[in-house]
Amino acid sequence: MKVYFETYGCALNKGDTYIMMTLIKDRGHEVTGSQEDADVIVINTCDVRLETGERMKRRIRQLSNTGKKLVVAGCFSGAEPAVVRSIAPNASILGPQAISKIVEAVESQERKVYLSSDQPVYTPRIAEGKIGVIPVADGCAGDCNFCITKLARSKLRSYPLRKIVESAKALVSQGVVEIEITGQDAAAYGLDYGGKITLADVVKEVSEVEGEFMIRVGMMTPEQALRILDDLLEAYKSPKVYKFFHLPVQSGDDGVLKAMNRKYTVDEYKELVREIRRKIPLANITTDIIVGHPGEDEGAFQNTLDLVKEIRFEKMHIAIYSLRPNTKSSSMPQIPDKVKTERLKRINSLYEEIARQNHSEYLGKVSKVVVTEEGKGNTKIGRTVNYIPVILEDVELGKWYNVKITDFSFYDVRGIVI
CATH class of the missing domain: 3.40.50.12160 (Methylthiotransferase, N-terminal domain)
Known part of the structure; x- marks a missing residue:
């Protein structure tokens, strides 16, 4: 069929x-x-x-x-x-x-x-284009009050390391130049194995696969990243690993984090970021933020803005809280839509300002870039070693180039091959 x-x-x-x-x-x-x-x-x-x-x-x-x-x-x-x-x-x-x-x-x-299903877990041997995606774990160890995904993926299941490595070899042999190691919470990998094997082992083993490719580690909850941080940062030293960390903070206020049932404090999150940047100065810290979760008063929202100003995230995925059926947050007193929309505008404005400033620092610098995707028109998209998107012309997918950055926006930078 x-x-x-x-x-x-x-x-x-x-x-x-x-x-x-x-x-x-x-x-x-x-x-x-x-x-x-x-x-x-x-x-x-x-x-x-x-x-x-x-x-x-x-x-x-x-x-x-x-x-x-x-x-x-x-x-x-x-x-x-x-x-x-x-x-x-x-x-x-x-x-x-x-x-x-x-x-x-x-x-x-x-x-x-x-x-x-209790059938064995499989890993993919198929990719489309130059980016391969390998799930390493399904489900997570958390129980966030706003999350409906937990209802669909209720059980943490880590995939066998041997299968993950086999998938990586198969994808690289097909010409893949970027492998995304992904999961609902990639850093929870191995908890169901008693913690004897972790995400750090996955990154290390995949980085030893022969071939010229980069590894992008997917979303990690802060508490699970903290649990394995030393070993993980050691694995990140491989030149095959993007210096990219997707660490959703969701809110900069401890009261809101508690209402969300997140398992860390704002100070713990700050310490996590400080340690990453101390050992990997180039690190791209990307985050998710929910605006208007129940319990977020004006003071709590201001705490989130202050956190954004302090950490200066390279990229932020910002969303207004929305009701999801059968979740605990949906039964809490809700914030008016008008307030949520106004807050979204404020934080988006701040994000764009900070992102432009961050990207302006690349102007005139030369970076090694791997071309991974088609862009708009005649352009293609490459990635720096810390996963900043670079818009390029007259380049081939799957190739590496030395690129001089010539322009920037809040979302990406532009460059020319030298």
């Missing part, structure tokens, strides 16, 4: 899709890029925010009316399976911790529902 995949959401979801593609191909089916040519459509969904969930509902409804067999996979199907059934009663449902059942869901003549 010909199977078409449509993927939404984070890098972990992309990695899950590549795992499903690998299993489908191993079974002898064909992965097609055309919805029209497909016998089966698989939509790998996201449910992280309210508007995302609404978008998933619309798209599932559209695909259910194509007359083709439909499999709804991912976090929306795992967290809200009853909603999926009401929208697409004939669709098979595959939770994100049941992706190993994709072959059964595709081949069955009947509607199938798998929300979890």
